[in-house]
Amino acid sequence: MGRKVAEQRARVVAALDRLRHQIGLARGAARNARAAAEADLAKRQLEQLIVRAGMERATQDPQLCERMTDPAMAEVLTWLNGVRTQFYAEWADGPNRLRELVAASAPGPAGRPPGEWLGRVGTSAGVTPPELWRIGESTVDGGDAGRTPGTELTFDVAVPLLDESHLAITSAPKTRPAVDALVENLLMRVLSTFEPGAVKVHLWDVGRLTAVLPNFYALSRTSAVTVHDPTRLVDLLDEFAGHIRRIHGYTMQAGYPSLRAMRRATGKRLEPWRIGVLYGNGEELQPEQIRDLKRVASGALAAGISLILVDVPTMLGGSVETISLRNEREAVTSMTGADLVVRLDPPLPAGQVTTAASRIAEALIEKQGGPRSFADLLPTEYGTECSARELRAPVGFYEGEPVDVVIGDATPHALIGGPSGSGKTNFLYALLGSLCARYSPDELALYLLDFKEGVSFAGLAPGRKDASWLPHARLVGVNVNTDREFGLALLRFLADELRRRSAAAKQHEVTNLAELREQDPDGHWPRIVAVIDEFQYLFAERDAVTALATSLLEDIARRGRSQGIHLILASQDIAGIEAFWGKPAVFEQCTLRIAMPKARRVLAETNQAAVAAPRWHAVVNHDSGIAHGNQLAHIPDASSKGVFPALQRQLWERYAGHGSPRLFDGAHAPALEDSAAFTSLSPTERPRALVGQSIDVADTAQAVELTGAPGRNLAVLGTSQKDALSILDSATRSLARQYQPGHVEFVLCCAVERCLTAVTVLGERLVAEGHKADVVPADGLSELVTTLSTELPGMRTSRIVVLYGVDAALPALEHKEPGKQSGLDHLRTLLKQGPGRGLHVLGWWRGVARLKDTLGFGGTDDIGAWAALDVQGNELAPFCAGQVVHWSPRPDRALFFDRTTHSSPEVVIPFRRPEADDE
Template structure:
């Protein structure tokens, strides 16, 4: 075989393998030995020309041309960046430039140089190499180490550091160790992704450039570098290592695999000039590329920094799909919540990640993140595909914008119930309701022979079966302590967490912390083990495994999303948009969704701090004459905030006692009387009012006026005649201050016992529970008054009235407990009060 044939094969190999300079070196060395024997200068030049052409094909544009010759305005980051070869200098033949010297780097291997950045030739090569790679690869991540010039060689790359594309330059052994640790962590994450069968092709390359090793670097660190070089290419991690040389009387360096070696430290030339560089086994000297023009460096790095900021900036508008409501929830729900260097980050509610756990310190962006999620879901799925239940246990307004208000009548049509500053009782009621929905769907699936929601929807397409997402913000409040409510909440939560995925019911629990929740001590694994998706915001490292510090150092607006229960190496750190800065956009979006609604049913809103007024209850507005009248007393602390009433019939004991010193009792009596009045034809009943308690005159007077306006006969009774006044027609005795029974205990007992049969019912207020029990004749006569409304009385006093010493009642402002012994019902409610009553209490400090 002639040397000419072999040269032609060499050139052809270069053309076929873009960037395959390493393979060509061996062929070139063999050809060089033959050429030397023939000593034919013309043929050597012909070979150089062929190799120059092949190199131009292997590395084009920013990767291969002389930087000084690239015209100003040449676009950076081409649509399809080339992998492999990149130019570091020029090979010379007989002291003349012959062809570009290429190394196989991104997508290939590493570059190792025995010289460091203290050598101007190496410094120039590093700066030009960085410009080339940054200009050609838009997704490149860079880590920079300089232990010899203390960062000076990378000073032009400040724009990359400012944009977050590169960390600040590491200049000592501690900084180098951090770079290696971060690279090892990233490498583990990439390998885990690949092990799950997912593509890593969209992951950015990670380039580690070491301009010179710090003097404190020892054997262990060098071995870590070698290990990283061994595993790096398979995880898109590549190194440029300068200063990799063995010092006198030290152990040999570990081998760097997948590397091309550049030698710059041979003996000086006779003239005193440094010897030429040598690349691998290439037999020609290499002149390394010089420092690129400063203006060109600034242009490339500034453009790259701007591109990086734009690429990683996700706006609220980017969360909104086009068209709206186009997705089906049959197999799950998903939405984009953020963006990282690898692109959009999508999270899902499905069999793999049925429930989410979200954590973050105060001000860490938890509310903003939740709004991003909710708007993302509500725009992808119609109300027939998705229902939302939203609970907020803190003093905030996290979810109020999803509900109608006096300022804006619109609402998000997916929302079924919203709790603002919710009671624990309301939270338990919502969980209990969702658990009931589980049972309903389980029965449907059993009857249909389905085992998954998707299959049930196929078999029963006529039945609406949307997926349900329940969000509980500051959920730890729900489980605080170890009382009855906490135990009920844990039982509901455990059932929902275990079975929710099968029936399309998904939970999102958000909190500052999950530690110190006593009621969950024995249930953490069984409950939180069902929450594989963890979203750690700043200050929420506790959501991840103990050895996973991926959430450390997060800034506001960043989230670490882990879909494997917080185990190390299974997460992505992304930036998410600030919904609070897009109020106009969200208001427009909310109106758009509202206008597309098919139902005018508003979401139920429970505001734990709001007063409830009788005239504001639609149930009161709809009242008509009724043979079984019901006194309306308040709104229940349940999912539907239903109206709470107490029915009056002719059964023994159908009376109502309101117990407690709070003046709210007078408002409850007024509401009961006025609501009863609307259920009787004018003139068919009488109302007798007695106001013997101090400070109730205005409430009693307003009640009289309302009843007279309804057309009823009203009599005001004076002390001494309250229980002895003759009553010839059905009558309601409304007594504001019945303590002491007007000195006629026997008459009271007779009224309680015989009154309902004669059409006489007592609605009375006792300020003391023990006094009430004495007035009715003790515990043996409890059944003579079947209805009780408890206000600010102690649990043991209420226990004496009801006969249940273990009663779990805890009195607090704006709450009452309505008890109907005959129905066996106890209902926590927000009582009806006159407007401004709670403000009066607050001003009085009560």
């Protein structure tokens, strides 16, 4: 027992000895580390003292000399001597390299002496600005640069500004004249570098009631310099904020992070630079002003806006360089550090600045010139632009600079408004001409429609006086004031094209037109622009056309942007469009707003810019009408005689391979012989009787297929003789083209004496084409239908029976001999059983009730297709599956329904009979 206790005690003692040993080692290491740290700290403190005092002065300081005699501290002096030697080796040529850097980064007026440029007008187009702008010079002692001590080495000092940095200037007491001279020097260097108009300066001084920088007075009378109300800083900041939002919108949409990046990529100066000079008084601005100023400063550089703040004690967002004046000639800057004093350049001679400002102002006024012509909108070379990402074209000028309209993903659709005589049509021609001159027909396709008896676009299609056409146009619709269905047809076409493009985009796994064109370079994907002038007439009534058109327009407006389908909606006044009450989708997508003088409700409610716009001008706004997006533009004369046609002929000759557009003229019925639907007919086993021209984007016709199915007969209803003759004429002649001679017999019977001549001419034409055609007198109709009814079971040859004014012969047809069927009974037999035997009736009844009398009870199914003329819609329900028919008679139009193909009746245009003009 005692031995075990002794062993345990021995183990415990051994463990404690090991612990003491380890603790001793750790304490020794800690002492050594502390000693090393204290030695290193002492070296660093000595190093700091020597650096502060300077190497030469340090050797003369008794206390430092005593510390440097310590062997442990000797290496500090050795290391500093090595660093100094290396620095002098690198800095020996430093001042000279700084001069070379400034010369390269500040060429011309940006860095050269005033005598070489002051008074000369700048010529730079302004794609890439100088990186630095000279403000003075600085000097270092030669001893600090490894040279002979006491020798002065001078180098230029310059600061970044445009696209690079903001500038904050802090004055010293009694240095306001020096600050003004500094700002004046910088601004005059900038204004003298670029061509007039490339830079706009905004001046604001919280303490001045008169003009800031009075030597710039001549420029303040132009757009180059604007002096702002000292009590309304908010207006200037709002203006800058508007520019930033607008510029950011279209640069980011185009795929560029800043205006500078876009400018360098495109090689064009799309916007002027803007410099805002804000003079404070050293006191803090109001909290809301500070907030707005910081918000502007954070996004300004990317939008080409630079701020120069004088005595405004505010920390700005973004890159900021500082200049702090010590006295009237000296300052320190963040570019050179606090240890180097900058000698500011002397003030520019006041008289020379005034002269220079006057010359720049005169050059700007001369550049702006008088009203520009339409030719100034056109590029030097046609068809060179690509529309993959957007369409961009100038439509006018403001102070000599072109004002562009941009149609793309960011601004997909446009709304144009202006009262009669305000220049809306002229603007449309200027826009179309500028676009077509820049983009080829493979890049841009136009669909043009003009309501309200308009003929604005008629000249863009081939005409009798001018055979040329606008090769970019695919469709031109004019005089469609009563044919709202044609506007609906255009929207249906655009919706179908949208679905086709969406399907292609899905197949190629892309999301927009630019990507689709990149993935499918062999596909034909132009940007489509549909212009609908006086578009509000499409929604003039509360009916199915308005409902469907509203739905289609909303869908196209919402989804068309990504697939390159764009709408331009123009109107004299959009105040009364009830179809869009509570449905703002269309107007929200129309972010591009064009307001002609005195236009109402096109821009935002609070934006009254159009009220004050002068004649021949327009307010172009890419920001949904918000005031900050306003751009006033003078629109050249594009609609005078011979102006646009001259461009059209050049484009027509250049793009000769592109076909003519489809022309729809609601004031002129097409001739049957000119219809592609008629000329393309040939013999077939399923003949189709053409009824009239379709109101559609494609040049098509409505027709009745005459097969053996029950009811394959056609009824024309109404009292309009001209249209009834036209429909029966086109139906008969089109059928004749689809039968070989001898394979069909035509039987024509006219019960209306005034139509007899037209029927006789039709019969003679059929005979001349090799067909058998009999013209039966009115009093022979009863005998005719009796004979045909009797021969029907054994009939081998197809027969087309054309009856004119059947209701006029009803008394004779109703006559019945005892024990025999009446002629009316035989006619009903033909209507019911004829189609199955190859006999079809094309008949004209001058009233719906008379057709009912002819068919008898339950006979409506025997008329499978009908064309209504001057008949009210409510009378047609029995022949339209009981559905309500919305139809009011319209001149030269018919309502057509074929129950085998139509879900609802459609409006058609009866073909024009040339001989009708002589009747």
